[in-house]
Amino acid sequence: MAEPKRIVILGSTGSIGVQTLDVVRSHGERLNVVGLAAGSNAELVAQQAREFGVETVALADEQAAAGLADGPWRMLAGADGVCDLVDVAEPDLVVGAISGSAGLRSLMRALQAGVDCALANKEPLVVAGGIVTEAARKSGAQLLPVDSELSAIFQCMRGEQSAEVEKIMLTASGGPFSKLSMAELQEVTAEQALAHPTWRMGRKVTIDSATLANKGFEVFETMWLFGVQARQIEVVVHHQSIVHSLVEFQDSSVIAQLGLPDMRVPIQLALLYPDRAQNDLPRLSLAQAGSLTFAEPDTERFPCLRLALETARAGETYPAVLNGADEVAVYEFLAGRIGFMQIPALIEQALGEHESMHGASMADVVEADRWAREFVAARVAEA
Amino acid sequence: MAEPKRIVILGSTGSIGVQTLDVVRSHGERLNVVGLAAGSNAELVAQQAREFGVETVALADEQAAAGLADGPWRMLAGADGVCDLVDVAEPDLVVGAISGSAGLRSLMRALQAGVDCALANKEPLVVAGGIVTEAARKSGAQLLPVDSELSAIFQCMRGEQSAEVEKIMLTASGGPFSKLSMAELQEVTAEQALAHPTWRMGRKVTIDSATLANKGFEVFETMWLFGVQARQIEVVVHHQSIVHSLVEFQDSSVIAQLGLPDMRVPIQLALLYPDRAQNDLPRLSLAQAGSLTFAEPDTERFPCLRLALETARAGETYPAVLNGADEVAVYEFLAGRIGFMQIPALIEQALGEHESMHGASMADVVEADRWAREFVAARVAEA
Numbered sequence: 001m002a003e004p005k006r007i008v009i010l011g012s013t014g015s016i017g018v019q020t021l022d023v024v025r026s027h028g029e030r031l032n033v034v035g036l037a038a039g040s041n042a043e044l045v046a047q048q049a050r051e052f053g054v055e056t057v058a059l060a061d062e063q064a065a066a067g068l069a070d071g072p073w074r075m076l077a078g079a080d081g082v083c084d085l086v087d088v089a090e091p092d093l094v095v096g097a098i099s100g101s102a103g104l105r106s107l108m109r110a111l112q113a114g115v116d117c118a119l120a121n122k123e124p125l126v127v128a129g130g131i132v133t134e135a136a137r138k139s140g141a142q143l144l145p146v147d148s149e150l151s152a153i154f155q156c157m158r159g160e161q162s163a164e165v166e167k168i169m170l171t172a173s174g175g176p177f178s179k180l181s182m183a184e185l186q187e188v189t190a191e192q193a194l195a196h197p198t199w200r201m202g203r204k205v206t207i208d209s210a211t212l213a214n215k216g217f218e219v220f221e222t223m224w225l226f227g228v229q230a231r232q233i234e235v236v237v238h239h240q241s242i243v244h245s246l247v248e249f250q251d252s253s254v255i256a257q258l259g260l261p262d263m264r265v266p267i268q269l270a271l272l273y274p275d276r277a278q279n280d281l282p283r284l285s286l287a288q289a290g291s292l293t294f295a296e297p298d299t300e301r302f303p304c305l306r307l308a309l310e311t312a313r314a315g316e317t318y319p320a321v322l323n324g325a326d327e328v329a330v331y332e333f334l335a336g337r338i339g340f341m342q343i344p345a346l347i348e349q350a351l352g353e354h355e356s357m358h359g360a361s362m363a364d365v366v367e368a369d370r371w372a373r374e375f376v377a378a379r380v381a382e383a
Numbered sequence: 384m385a386e387p388k389r390i391v392i393l394g395s396t397g398s399i400g401v402q403t404l405d406v407v408r409s410h411g412e413r414l415n416v417v418g419l420a421a422g423s424n425a426e427l428v429a430q431q432a433r434e435f436g437v438e439t440v441a442l443a444d445e446q447a448a449a450g451l452a453d454g455p456w457r458m459l460a461g462a463d464g465v466c467d468l469v470d471v472a473e474p475d476l477v478v479g480a481i482s483g484s485a486g487l488r489s490l491m492r493a494l495q496a497g498v499d500c501a502l503a504n505k506e507p508l509v510v511a512g513g514i515v516t517e518a519a520r521k522s523g524a525q526l527l528p529v530d531s532e533l534s535a536i537f538q539c540m541r542g543e544q545s546a547e548v549e550k551i552m553l554t555a556s557g558g559p560f561s562k563l564s565m566a567e568l569q570e571v572t573a574e575q576a577l578a579h580p581t582w583r584m585g586r587k588v589t590i591d592s593a594t595l596a597n598k599g600f601e602v603f604e605t606m607w608l609f610g611v612q613a614r615q616i617e618v619v620v621h622h623q624s625i626v627h628s629l630v631e632f633q634d635s636s637v638i639a640q641l642g643l644p645d646m647r648v649p650i651q652l653a654l655l656y657p658d659r660a661q662n663d664l665p666r667l668s669l670a671q672a673g674s675l676t677f678a679e680p681d682t683e684r685f686p687c688l689r690l691a692l693e694t695a696r697a698g699e700t701y702p703a704v705l706n707g708a709d710e711v712a713v714y715e716f717l718a719g720r721i722g723f724m725q726i727p728a729l730i731e732q733a734l735g736e737h738e739s740m741h742g743a744s745m746a747d748v749v750e751a752d753r754w755a756r757e758f759v760a761a762r763v764a765e766a
Contacts, residue, residue: 155638159542164659169669236669246641246669251659253648254641254667255538258629265636276547276634284637286552286619286629286677294669 004028007271008035008089010082010106011097013044015202016120016146016263020095021048023268027277035089037082037098037106040064049073058085079105086110093271095146096121099204104128114139118270120146122217127320128365129224143225144270150221151266152244152257160249162227169246169254170218171238172297172305175210177340178237182301188340190333207330208304211343212297216308220319223312230312235305237295242284260284303344307351316356317368324372325350332380350375387411390654391418391472393465393489394480396427398585399503399529399646403478404431406651410660418472420465420481420489423447432456441468462488469493476654478529479504482587487511497522501653503529505600510703511748512607526608527653533604534649535627535640543632545610552629552637553601554621555680555688558593560723561620565684571723573716590713591687594726595680599691603702606695613695618688620678625667643667686727690734699739700751707755708733715763733758 007024011017017038024031033052038045040061046068049057058076059065065077076084086094086109094110096103097120104124110117112135119125124132136143145151149170157165176195177185193210194203208214212235219233246256259265260282268279299306304326311322329343338346350372357364390407394400400421407414416435421428423444429451432440441459442448448460459467469477469492477493479486480503487507493500495518502508507515519526528534532553540548559578560568576593577586591597595618602616629639642648643665651662682689687709694705712726721729733755740747 155636161659238669243639248666249659250661251648251651252642252645252662252664252666253538253652253659256626256639256641258637258639259635262635265634268634269636276544276632276636278633279635281635283631283635286621287679289677291677292675294672294674296670 002030004030004032005271006032006034006090006092007095008037008085008091008093008110009033009095009097010037010085010103011039011095011099011121012036012048013038013041014097014099015205016097016267017095019263020097020267020271021052023264023271024052026279027268027272030277031271034091035085037076037085039098042067046071056085056089058082082106083109086113086115091115093118095267095271096124097146099123099202104132107132108135111135111141111143112139114141116142116144118144118146118267120267122147122214122221123323125224126217126220126323127369128360128362129220129319130360131362131365133224144273145221145225146263146266146270147218147221148261148263148266149218149245150225151269153222153226153247155257155269156245156247156255157226160247160255164249164251165226165228165247166232166250167248168222168226168228168233169248170215170222170233170235171241171243171245171294172212172215172235173209173241174237174239174297175212175302177210178239180301182341185301186339186341190336193333193340203334204327204330207333207343208326211304211340212302213304213308213326213330213343213347215297216305216311217323219308219312230309233309233312235297235309237297238293240289240292242289242292258284304347307344307347311351314356316358316360317364318351318354318356320360320365320368321350321354321372322347324369325376328373328376328380332376338380338383346376346379349379387413387415388654389415389417389473389475390478391420391468391474391476391493392416392478392480393420393468393486394422394478394482394504395419395431396421396424397480397482398588399480399650400478402646403480403650403654404435406647406654407435409662410651410655413660414654417474418468420459420468422481425450429454439468439472441465465489466492469496469498474498476501478650478654479507480529482506482585487515490515491518494518494524494526495522497524499525499527501527501529501650503650505530505597505604506706508607509600509603509706510752511743511745512603512702513743514745514748516607527656528604528608529646529649529653530601530604531644531646531649532601532628533608534652536605536609536630538640538652539628539630539638540609543630543638547632547634548609548611548630549615549633550631551605551609551611551616552631553598553605553616553618554624554626554628554677555595555598555618556592556624557620557622557680558595558685560593561622563684565724568684569722569724573719576716576723586717587710587713590716590726591709594687594723595685596687596691596709596713596726596730598680599688599694600706602691602695613692616692616695618680618692620680621676623672623675625672625675641667687730690727690730694734697739699741699743700747701734701737701739703743703748703751704733704737704755705730707752708759711756711759711763715759721763721766729759729762732762
């Protein structure tokens, strides 16, 4: 038996972080959690650190960090502390699960150091896909997707040649509102949107799933992780969330990955890659599922998907604007200050007003992101 | 560009043989047909040999062979001639598409010589799976499945570990009579059975598809090609014939292969393996397919499937009896001498009366096969 893999979880108190620790509980002999980072939830991170005997803990919130200073761990504080954790803990694998573009810096630190990363948050690849994948390429670090759709594609590609891929089909549950009319969509509240039926996940991702913005973000992830063009990516609505995505090859053959919706499956694969370790998670019964349905997405009622596809084709600093505008718009929607259909409307305005920097350096990206956030916040404040 | 692959097609005038040549037409720069073998269709094999400039031709029917003696090719005759073709033509790959257990000898000759084989006929693996796979293992020859379901599993296994397979799900179209009652099944005629809706294939295979015996044979192929136990194999009815089969791994993840039903896809992969060469075959549109359905098979109305699963568990000479009894029963059904439901009834009687030889040497297999054929023929003659 090899030494347990040393892992650091960035975002351990969020939905993905908590499920990652679930997986570690089932495979404790092969995984050793050596570092945890979170935002401000000191109580939960301390409990996690105690259970797993973690050596180093980081909290982005400095005040919260101060409260944990005398635990049986080395304590790091602030956004810099979260980044330093990656160096200090000397991990074999970093799980990047910090929601929003805040996860970008710590992820970059890990990749530049040549540490493999299991990537759960989409934003780094949306706003800075070229920079992130180039950093991984340079250092030889491997990027392992944790998202169920991206993990599905990754699994479909095992043993295959990238050059033989013709098309990637991303499946979309369609979100909880797939059957609502445009008029009904305008009346949707944050409460309704947060009652998502299929996947257990955070508030921001839940809203993004309802608008299909999340599916749009996966288009960027797919482009960058698998080296395909935006025009090679198709989104297909599949309500049952059993087929997690598909890859079509140039011989017309299609490979798909299926399973009951459970994030622990892709998390486990990313943690223990390349092994598929035995587990006792529920098994798929196709006869019990009965019927799997597929349909084209309606980009009129769900414009976020159209905007993402257009942005993926445009490139430059537009993706950073898409992401920044979406984050603020979703925040405003959750706060009850704008309606559901204003999310895509505000993103579209931001994309329309944005003057591209015709590049995508880290400075360009940061500036475009800042501009988009201010733009949307200002529009909401004006209304 | 490498030298074209030298291929020999055993059974070139049958459905698989003809489609194999279709594939060669599309990839002529990579494939060179150096030998063709058929039964008695001298006219078609001569036409094929002329079109592809084939060096050596073999016909099992010696009289038919005599008629082709003065063509621009070396001519071989008789069952021995078909076997000799494999040596004489010096192929890189043999396509084994001779229907029935007659294909076994020529296949064994190729495998023993270390020549890779694309296997389209099921009987060799049903009656003598242990012998065939052992011959391949010893010589290092690769066995490449051509059957759409078996090719699907083969594709799902690319880049995966056999030891991590938990279960293999073979899909079954259910055949043309999946909705008929027991009483209606008893009245089915050969003509009705030959009007199979989905796959283009020979008469014997078409009847075996209607009784689900064919799916039962695939259970044996699956066991031997992928080294799994009969209990790890599940058959699931899938009328659309789009999901060609699935593999479940021990982490609960399922990989599937999909596509429009077209034998040229698995044939092409077997011929050009490991490459997935570009082609212009029709592409699958999931949105257009709309719905994929799955159900458990009804082994009461289709007892051939149950008999095959039981036989797969029993092993020894029972598989040879299953296959031999089925071949004669199907022949009698096609000749209009027995009813559709007598096919499984006769197979079940043969299996019940058979005294296993507790081994499965080639001599045992040949003897059990002979016994089963005589048994069924005698029962039909008596009635």
